Structure formats: C-alpha cells, structure tokens
Amino acid sequence: MAEEKSPSGFRYIGTKRRTKEDPRFVTGRGHYAADIALPGMKHIALVASPHPSARIVSINTKPALAVPGVLYVLTGEEFQGGTDALYVGVDAPKVTRYALARGIVRYAGEWVAAVVADTRAIAEDAAELVEVEYESLPYVIDPEAALAPDAHLVHKAHGSNVLYHRKFVWGPVEEAFAKADHKLAFRATWGRSSTVPIETFGVAAQWDAGTGLLDIWASIQMPKFPDQAARALKLPGNAVRVHFDVDVGGSYGLKRGIKHTVLVGFLAKRLGVPVRLIEDRLENMRGGDMHGPDRFFDMQVAFDRDGTIRALKIRAVDDVGAYAGRSPLQLGKPVGAICGPYQIRAIEYEPTSVMTNKTPQEAVRGFGQAPTNFALERAMDRVARYLKMDRIELRRKNLIRKDQFPYLIPSGTSYDSGDYHAVLDKALAAIDYPALERERDEARKAGRLAGIGISTCLEPSGGNTSFEILFNPKNETTTWMDSCLVRVDLSGSITGLMNTSSSGQGHETLVSTVIGEVLERDPAAIRVIHADSLSALPSNSPVGSRMAIMLGGAAAGAARKIKDTLVAIAAHNFECSPQDLEYRDGNVNVKGVPSKVLTWDQLVEIAHRKYHQMPPGIEPGLQAKFVWEVPTGPTVPTPDGRVQMYPCYSFETHIVYVEIDPDTGKPSLKRYVCGHDCGVMINPDIVHGMTYGGIAHGIGASLYEKFAYTEDGQLASGTFMDYLIPSAMEVPDIHIVDHCTPSPLTTFGQKGSGEAGYLGAPAAIANAVNDALDPLGVSIDTLPMSHLALWERISSAAKKSA
C-alpha cells in the first residue's frame, strides 16, 4: 500500500504504515506463554477454596500423590516456609499474600494446593483427590458492611478492613460550598469488572542447578516483575531471567501474575524440572487475582446558576477484595486528574480502600481513572439537568481553555496542553449533532426510549508512579524510567532493543518508526527485539499509557546518539566541524558539497573496523543506549498531598446515541463518535485500534460485565456465559475524529493513548442511558446498567404512572 506523507512533516511518524507484529499473528506464529514447551516440562493444576472465609484444618495429599503421573503436591505450609510474601503497594505489612494459603483462606477460589503432574489432565484429576478439611469462618462481602466497626476482619493482624484512607482538601472547599448558588449530591457506583483478556495468565519456569539461574517465560505486563519475583523467591536479582520475547495475549494493565510466577518458580527449583501453569478460564476469573475497581463515589457538587462548577467533594470507597497488591493505589492515580478537564478550583477527595472476602483486584486500564471520569461526568449531566441547561454548554463553560495551558489543578498536577473546545466541536460536527437530536426526538415521539450521551474526559499519560509516594511515604520511588539500546551492525542493519514484553501495543512498530525517523532509515528494515531481564536496560513496562512517550523518547534519544557519532566520524575524516556537515538518509556530507560525502556504509565500516579513522574519545562499534526519565519526573508530594502525577494529558470526547427496548431493557448503541487528541500519533492505525478497543471495553463495563457475588460469597460469573464481554454485535460502528495538540514535554509531541476510549465511554453511555430514561422520570447511576436493571427502572416508572 502506498505510504502517505505525515501531515506534521515527519517522514515516518504519523503515516499509515503496516505494523511489524501483525504478520506473525496472522500466520499463527505468535509465541505465547501456552506455546512454551520445555523438554520434560510438568504441569500444574490448582486446588481452590470453596469457602469465602475458613480455617484450613487439614490437607491430605496422599490420594492425589498415588495417581500415576503425579510428581508432587505443594501446600501453603511448605510454600510459605520457603518464600517471602508478595510486595504490597500501601503501608500494610500485616496484609501478607502468598500464592498458596496457609491456615486461613480469605475468598472463594483462593489457591490452597498445587498438584504437579506429567500432563495437565492428570494434574486436574489428582487435584480433585486432594482432601482439604475446612472450618467455615464469618465473612464480609459488602464494602460498606466491611467498614462497620464490628465487621469481620479479613486480616485480623491488620486490625481493620481499611487498607488506606485519607481526606485531601485542595483549595477553599467549604467556602465554595457556602457561597455557591446550588449544591447537589448523589452516589455513582462502578461495578466490579476487569479487562479480562482472551488469553488467561500463563507462566513456565526452568531452574538450572549448574548455573543457579531461574528462567521464566510469562504472559506478563508488570513493572519491577523480575525484581519482585526474585525477592519473593529469596534469590538474588541476577538469578532470575525473565524472557520478554513472549507475546502477551492481551493485558490492558492486568497481567501481573506475580503470585503464579513465584509458585511456578518455586516448584521448578524445588523439583528440578521445568514447570508450567496455564490458568483455565475459571481459575483466571476466580483465583487469578485479576478483578478491577469495585467502587462507589459519594459526590457533592457546588455550582452557580450560570453553570460554573465551584467545588467538588468526592468520597470514593473501593472494595479491593481479600488482599492488597497494588490495587489500593488505583485510588491514587486519579488525584492527577481529579477535576477532569474542567476549571474546578476547590476539591475534597476522600479515598478509602477496603478489604472484603472477594477475589483481589489488579491494575486495570486507566488505573482507577475510568470510574472517576464516570462519576465526574455523571455530576456534569446532573448539574445541567438541575439547571435545565444544555449539557454541551455547561461543559464548554467549565472546560479549561486552550490559552490556559500549562494548567495547574488544585491537587498539584500541571496539565501540559490541550484544546478541548476544538475537539468537542469536531466531534459534534462529525455526528451532526442537530440531526442527532432530531433523530432522538422523533424516536421518542414514536414511543421509543432514546437518549444521547456526551462525555469529555482526560487520559493521563506517560505513567510515573507519584501515587506510590503519595499513598505510602515509606515508598520513595521518584523515578520511573524507560530505556532503549540501538545498535548498527557491520552490515549496516539497525536493531533496537526494548526491555519489556508487549501485549498488543505494537512496541516493535513504535521503536522502529522512531529510530527510522531520527536516523532517516526505513523502519521496515529495522529489527526490534525484546531483551531478557538480565540483558535489559531499566524499564517500567507498558503501564500508564506511557510507551509512546517513554519508550519512544528513549528510542529517539539512543538514535540521536548514533546520529551524533556518525556526524563526529565524518567531521574527523573531513577535518571540519560537525556544524559544517549535514546528515541525510544516513549519509553525511559537507554542507553545500553533496559530493563530499561519507555514506552510511562507509561510516559504519569506519566505526566497526577502521579505528585509525575514528575520532579520539569515541568508542568503536556503533551502539548507543538511552535511559529516559518521565518528563516532569515523579515528584515528592507536599504535606497536603499535592503532587505532579503523570506528565501528559490526552483528551477524548464521546458522543453516543442509544435506544432502549422498553419491554426487555435491552439497550442498543446506534451511533458512536469519539473525538480524540493524544498529540502526535506515531502510528495512527495502532492508536485508533486501541481507542476502538477501549470503547468496546467501556461498553462492557457500562452495560454488561460484572464479577457478581452471591450473598454467601461465591463468584457468580466465572465463565464467559455469565461474565459478558461485548461481541461485534454489541459494539457499533465507531467513528473516531482526530485532533492534534502536541505535548511540549515529549520528543515528537506525542502523548499516551493506551487507555483511550475506555476512559470516556462508560461515562458517555451512562449519560445516554439516563437521557433515554429521563422522560420516564427515572435514572440509573450504577454500572453495569444491565438489561435487568434497566427493565426494573422502566417498569417502576410504568407502575408509578399507572
């Protein structure tokens, strides 16, 4: 296909180009964790607790061990004796977590024993024969009940079910509430859902007693993963080698199977054979510890009659389940965009992280921002409705203006750039808003339930880790770097080395495009490889919409060093100053004298073989590394909790039209436009793809997906028959409208986009559904807005009017 020239004057960046990764996927040559087959490899099946809370009285492994082909049965007793507890993000040292429970189980599905056998089938047979005697204990499933003073304690030693609580006050909140013309209050609830990748988590490990090295292959997306695995296994960091060249079958923040990995690593070392664990679907949904935010917001808004929002009070309670991990920090990241894209000058934010006897949470796309955006956008619509003001006008009035950037919000974060009004206008034009309103009104006249929803939301990007130090001053992490190594070999071919795994973000395309751009060489010929953790430079993995910014910045930095070296070699050989030279397509010539040139091949040859032609002080060979810190860096918070969270802020506006079948409560999304500004796009197809996917995921979170629990603490949606992921029939045609406000902080003006779509879709869909319900005089602020929930609202309205 013909390549188009980038509108922004770049050679490769921003052009429509094929990705590096796709060919291996369409030919069935991806290399996923479940494809790893090591010679002599054994397989694990897990024994899980059927109780939400119980004491383990005894475990009898003998019947399982008697099954032919069974090698070993590991229990929590031995495992916890041989490993250290997993890392916890907040300051809660007594909330210890291991892959296998010992003594007490704290949720239904928690792993109690692991059976190792020749095949997975034998391991599963034997797992059923492990006899565990339990004594039930009290449990708590509801987060509000868990906050009560007499609640059952999930971790007795911790002394409370509260993992984290703080009230932040930024700006004159009480004064604003006292002076405002109006106030309103409501509760918005985000249901327990997650990213639920189609690939479950998988990990294989092999211990080499000769070298004392543990090799790990995993479908992982996790910062500090090798380090945390080594620590928990009580091994030095250089005794664990994580292979990052494993394709990860979807993650969206979630695939952090650290507990799985420590279990498998322990068994591989203990038994001296390679061991693999691939979760089945139920294990993934129930015991994989990969649920997402489960949160309600008590929102209070102070506003004037002209629509100016003066202040917000936000109380957020998040049910993280039975153990901590990093999940409480998902209440911390939204601090960096706590007022959304609006000029709101005073904010009170009171996050509470509470434990219950449910499956633990893991990081989910947006790290807590999507629920926050949903609550903010419901507040905007409720204010508009209260004032009988147009929702778009209300937003226009409160949106930060283009000329106000960089814009400092009350919680201490500076937004880099944006033109929110322009993006909103573009999206309205793209959907032909007046026509859409007519369509809705006609549908209503014809007796149908029809509504339009709008959201205007931020996507913080460039992920640093400021929420860690904000929520846990003992954790002084103030760097969150990423790196790249660029190498030009003797044949003149270029290789870029990245230092983490990928789960569909197209990092190989990103790195090759950026290196190609800087060195003016064809990206298609640039190879990008994933290092293993022992040959890698520092990386913090693709979290927080950071790779275009961080890996892109690092690749550009390394490529520039190569370019500088090539120019220095030419300057030395032409006996002139580098300023007298120009670099073109990899060749270097004297300015104005195209014939006085050293070609790419000649320069490479000098660097690799002709030391006598090298300038003094320059290393032979041709490679350069670059370690990049997050622009603006993570900073230390002020005593009142103001901090620079992520550096870059992408913006998205969603406009969606929904009709709801009044007889069944079934919603259908009829039209969908998303206006999106993530600065300069490195590869538009990749950005658009992630945005479409994020919207589909947001459709799921708002209408279908829920890890529902029964009152007696059992997960009621552990399969794809009851945890409903939207198919192509539920996801409508989506039209994306691009806008580009470059970031002043990044190499090419790029911002992040990995969480795009998901951060604004649930908010817009909730607003659309409420617009549709509005004529009936009912509303809904609880996600997911299932058919049943909508049908109940509709029939309650019918009853009222009858």
Add this chain to the structure above:
Amino acid sequence: MSEKLYSISVEVNGVARSAHVPARLSLVDWLRDDLRLTGTHVGCEHGICGACSIMLDGEPVRSCLMYAVQADGHRVTTVEGLANPDGSMSVLQDSFCKCHAMQCGYCTPGMLIAAKGLLEANRHPSDTEIRAAIGGNLCRCTGYQQIVDAIHDAARRMASGAK
C-alpha cells in the same frame, strides 16, 4: 498411564495425520500439544470466545468443544493452513495486516477462520453480515472495527480476483 487409546486419521492442513489418543483429549489439545500447531488458541474452553476456531470439512467449528476422536476421518484446517500454496499470505491474512485488524493477536486465528467461513459462503457481505459472522468470536483488543474493515477489504480484493 492406563487410559484406553483410540486411533484416528485426520487430514490436517492437507497432510494426513494419524495418532492414538485418549477419548477425552480435546481436538484443540491434540492440535496444539501433540501436533504443535500452536496457532490455534484457547481462551475459555467452553465454546464462547471462538479463539480455538478451526475449519472442519470447510466449516468453522470450535476445537475446544470437540474431541480429537470426533475428527477421525475429517479434514481440519488451522490458521497455519491459511497461507497460499507458495507460502505467501492469503488475501485475507494480508488484509488483516493492511487494516491492522488485531493487537495482541490472540483472537486473530479464530477471527481469520470465521472470516474465511463467511467469505467462502458470501462474496459480498454487508457490515451486518460480517458482524454476525464474527459475532461468536470475542476480541478484547480491537473493538472489532478494523476487523470488519479488513474483511470488507479482503472481500473487495477477492472479488477482483486477488489470491
């Protein structure tokens, strides 16, 4: 192991394969673990996600819901068998790359099988027909848009004779 084994003969991607398999071995496990055709993926093992889709005698089916013994005497095509005879990518595979109809690639083999099944039965599918045809295949990455675009693209190219 004392499990009883059954002998099967299956044509897989044009090659005759025979094996002795236990009755409970699923077709997908046989393809992936025994034949090492790891292009076919497993997402749910209960027939919902479609990641394990293969062609059985030219029709898309879920290989997690079939036993290997049930494939005896049949013809199986997996993603590894979708390329042209000379090893180059088929139009459908190429359109998927052209339109970037994937991200992580995990659902992709199943999507290609569903799309192939559609295009063999319907050379000019509408948007709705495409969505219905891939409606039983879950993708968590793409939101389906670029997959729909790719299938349209392939249909157009195949209609004008491309292979």
